[in-house]
Amino acid sequence: MASRSDTELLTEHFGYPPVSLLDLIINTTNTLADRALTSIESGLLNAPPSALGFRPPAFSSPADSHRNEVEEGVHKLETLLFAALDKNFDKFEIYTMRFLLTVNPEDEPYTTLSHYRGLDFETGEEEVGVRGVNEIRRRLQESMKLGVMLEAERARNEGLLGELRRLVGTQGGVKSEGNEGGKEKSVFGFLAEGRRGLEGVDRERPLETTARFGRSQLGSLRELSVGLGGLLPRLAQETAAEDGGATTRDWRRERLEYVEAAARRHLENVRGLELTRDGAVRDDNAEMVVGGPKTMEVGDLERVVGLLGVGEAEEKGTGKEAEGDRMDES
16 A cells, blocks of 8 residues: 555645545446446347247246346346456555555655745745744734824825915915005915925825925024014004003904914924923924924924013003003092
């Protein structure tokens, strides 16, 4: 009998076990023998009884005797034939598995199947255990998690770019009340000028686009903060000269809230900072604003907001002093 290694090698070569080949041969032979017996039985039954040597007895029908004799004879023939086939096929199976469907033990180490040609089994033979499978699974999970995070970051950056494009497109068409025929430059005109730095940037890299746009606005933001700082004394004088009624105070408060909201929206959307409810930078993102132009820009905006708060305080103080003077004169 063939060894286990021979059987596995032949099974991989044929694509099916060698025993299946022997079973197919035996089943085919049995089918042919069954057909031959059926043909013999049909021929004997169709032949006349006298041709087979049956003499008609006086007390029974010759046709019935003929049929019974033929069926009994065919049954015996079938039994003898299949017994001989089984005995001989057992010998055939043993001989075939021992001498034909086998591999020489001396040639087995040098036998290479066609689908193994070109493969090097000498190097890189490492058994991947449970630890290796777990490591590969962990890497796959981390890669999938990173992919989800990058996809969310890409969607967020696309939203920021859409907001920036919408803001730049709308601010260019807004006219301020103090402009005469549109001759004076808009305060937010630097946003439209910054679009020139975005035209040559690949849209497939939104992080680089956002960073370049934010860097291009630093100078304009500094100029805007300096201009706002220069307007503070004049605003304080105009406020002191006007009536200190509720309408003026409401207008000043709305303007202060607008500047604070604009600064907060700029820091959160453009710079990517995370602010608290009071406007302070969160501790976990403190490293994002340390050093470089970001710190300078945030400092300028904070000084502008602080100066606006000082102007409002001076306005309140001036109103109280004027009220005290009127009380003294009375």
